[in-house]
Amino acid sequence: MVYLHVGRTGYMRNVAYRWSHMLNNVASAVFGFIYIALWQAVAPAASATDPYTRSTMTSMMVLAQIFAWLTTFLPHGLGIQSGIRTGAIALEMARPVPYFPMVLAREAGNLAYQALYRAAPLALVFALTVGIPRPASAAHLLLTLPSLLLGAYTGLTLVYTVGMSALWTTEIRWAHWTYYSLVTLLSGGWIPADMLPGWLGKAAPYLPFSSQLFHPVRVYLGMASPGVVLVQLAWAAAMTLWCCWLTDRALRRVVVQGG
């Protein structure tokens, strides 16, 4: 019940800025059109050997732009760093609710907001312009839901790590930009992870970043086996252990800057 309440505050906090966010949706659509145009220009119209044809890449870019609002476009460091600067984190950690699940609950509310006010309007824009791709089958659509949930969860744990790094480095500018660059390159949202050259293309589908976009998009389009959800599950479990350990270390480390 407490987590539900915290999630609700995460949702309500954003509602006040919904019209400003609508403008951001236009920007997000423009980014989508830029990448669709790029792939239209380079990808083959049809190929017996290359799975990434023009129509497939258009579908992937559309889905990636929509799914990114559910798994990837998260607040910088989940706002943890500002709590460290102001001293608010000391109060939050002293509460009878564990810190890590509380942050997750708050961000779940934020993601619910993003699904309604970011992903849905963007899907409408794409539906009216280039069209929304259909799922490969009803089973693939069903499997996309856990895939997206695991992607969102992995994204949250990665950004949680970025935010918590402020306890050691005070500010998270570098951690954020490093994370952002890795996501841009390795999440599969802008270039399929297995298309990257050499060893990077072989390793990228097994990194946590692929959970955020590459796997959910391919599951939806029927391009991936259901087994990839197990890879996502493994990363979610590993990241949970990591975040619990990190939070435990943080409890002993809290040195607030303000207050």
Next chain:
Amino acid sequence: MSLYFRLLGAGIRCRLQYKFDFLVTTVLYALLAAVDFLTVAAILYKYRSVSGWDVYEVALLSGLASTANGLFRVFGSELVEFERYLVTGEFDSLLIRPWPALATLLSRNFDLGRAGAFVQGLLLVVVGLHGTGAPVWLWIYCLMLPAAGALVIGSIYLAVGTVGFWLTRISDLTIFAVNAPLSAAAYPQEIYPRLLRWLFLSLLPVAAIGYVPLRYAFGKGGSPFALLVPFVAATAGVALTMRFWQWGQRYYQSSGS
């Protein structure tokens, strides 16, 4: 203007007091900008060309966009952060100074670390020019483009900042007006739908940073006038947006507590 340069010198000396931070910041910005280009490079590694532009020509487009943006961010970092001034009401303190608020704003911080992105872009420009076997005049010409490009980007930021006098929150508008077009500037404009191409050539003229002159230089179309376009766009952009700023500033209402 002399005051601006004095403040500029003081700002640079201030930044250089923290030599290690400056060095690390510069190197990291260069590395992060390089990772951004890796996405483009990976696509070109597989497909070799984009609408008839080969890997070196696209590297040149991408490099020019990076150098222009890096150069602007060194001098205009506070304009990039202008929303903070509007939301907190900090802009009030700039208005009571005895010199133009814009000059005060720009002279408050020089983000020398952004020189890393500039250097990374410059490396791409050199690789692109070398790979295309560009003549000497094009080398000299391309070395002048980042300054014009930085002014084009600066004028867009200035227009967005001015709109902030009414909207207050402008970070989302910035993503639409600057970030998305700058991403688009790294590729040949032929690939975009007509509406986007018009947008990037007129209201948000990022195509002027590299595409328009290079299209002529590589014999892909256009007239010799194309070589003047970056400088015309920079001059007109700065003149128009400066006026817009001066007019908009009169409508500023403090929103801080």
